[in-house]
Amino acid sequence: MIYGNIYDIQKFSVHDGPGIRTDVYLKGCPLTCVWCHSPESQTFGPDLAYMEIKCIGTDICGECVKVCPNGAVTVGEPTVNLKGDPITYPVIDRGECSLCLKCADACPSKGLFNTLRRVSVEDCMRPIRQDKRYYDKSGGGVTISGGEPMSQFEFCEALAMACKEEGFSVALDTTGFAPTEHYLKILPYVDLFLFDLKHMDSERSKKLTGVPNELIKKNAKELADAGARFQIRFPIIPNLNDSEDNIRATAEFCLAIKHAIDVVQLLPFHKMGQSKYERLGKKYRMNASPPNAEFMERQRRIFADCGLPAQVG
Ligand code: SF4
Numbered sequence: 001m002i003y004g005n006i007y008d009i010q011k012f013s014v015h016d017g018p019g020i021r022t023d024v025y026l027k028g029c030p031l032t033c034v035w036c037h038s039p040e041s042q043t044f045g046p047d048l049a050y051m052e053i054k055c056i057g058t059d060i061c062g063e064c065v066k067v068c069p070n071g072a073v074t075v076g077e078p079t080v081n082l083k084g085d086p087i088t089y090p091v092i093d094r095g096e097c098s099l100c101l102k103c104a105d106a107c108p109s110k111g112l113f114n115t116l117r118r119v120s121v122e123d124c125m126r127p128i129r130q131d132k133r134y135y136d137k138s139g140g141g142v143t144i145s146g147g148e149p150m151s152q153f154e155f156c157e158a159l160a161m162a163c164k165e166e167g168f169s170v171a172l173d174t175t176g177f178a179p180t181e182h183y184l185k186i187l188p189y190v191d192l193f194l195f196d197l198k199h200m201d202s203e204r205s206k207k208l209t210g211v212p213n214e215l216i217k218k219n220a221k222e223l224a225d226a227g228a229r230f231q232i233r234f235p236i237i238p239n240l241n242d243s244e245d246n247i248r249a250t251a252e253f254c255l256a257i258k259h260a261i262d263v264v265q266l267l268p269f270h271k272m273g274q275s276k277y278e279r280l281g282k283k284y285r286m287n288a289s290p291p292n293a294e295f296m297e298r299q300r301r302i303f304a305d306c307g308l309p310a311q312v313g
């Protein structure tokens with residue numbers, strides 16, 4: 001049986017492809033985009049996450065403090081919870097944590113948890129099947145996302161095949177950074193590629209995302225020539241990739257594969273992932289403000305003026 005590492009399955013998603021969808025989020029990504037809004041998706045292994053709102057307090061519980069073999073969890077200062085009741089929360093010293101996850105196993109309220117779930121294809125298919133009628137009515141289906149789902153190619157391919165076998169439409173949300181032969185191999189089981197374009201200059205791409213862009217561009221072109229359909233996703237990140245030069249270069253690149261593009265989505269930067277960094281004890285590196293609607297519309301028009309179907313969001 002093929003197993004994969006995921007960090008979430010989200011039902012009733014309406015932002016990751018057409019209609020109502022079930023998103024399966026595979027863990028791990030070869031890119032390290034500075035604006036990433038899902039830090040739990042970046043690592044291939046386990047992560048210890050802490051959500052204070054779910055913790056019932058060390059005075060009542062304190063299991064995490066008791067079981068940690070490294071003394072990495074201690075009792076914090078007394079404070080009040082959201083209801084205004086007195087409570088004491090644990091404090092995690094990430095520098096001392098060895099990720100043994102004993103505290104997560106002992107936590108009765110899931111205040112501490114491992115973001116990684118090891119699952120089989122069938123484990124994913126069970127929740128997917130439950131919403132068949134919504135996919136049928138809305139023109140939706142399944143979106144395999146991440147992280148970079150193609151980094152777990154065997155599992156990703158097996159999941160796409162299982163979905164197609166049961167008649168579900170499949171979208172694959174990808175950075176484009178995986179071997180070309182893998183994309184061509186999975187193509188028969190993918191109805192739509194949600195394909196990211198982040199920077200057209202390879203040096204800048206490397207600086208901002210950790211990888212150059214030649215392979216990404218090559219994959220987009222080869223897939224387009226092989227009959228793939230695309231929803232291009234272009235995140236607009238203030239001062240990092242929103243220069244006119246980069247916007248026009250991205251539009252030019254899209255023009256070359258226009259025949260394969262259903263829509264270019266310009267996605268304004270947002271800060272919704274910030275709290276997830278806190279949960280994982282990681283540093284959030286962005287301090288930009290989201291671009292305003294007028295700016296986004298001007299960028300959209302650059303694509304539209306080239307004859308490309310383009311939308312904001
Ligand atoms: S995961 Fe880290 S904090 Fe939790 S018990 Fe293990 S060492 Fe301690």
Ligand code: SF4
Nearest residue numbers: 055061062064107111
């Ligand atoms: S084990 Fe969980 S609920 Fe108990 S104190 Fe620790 S984080 Fe809070």
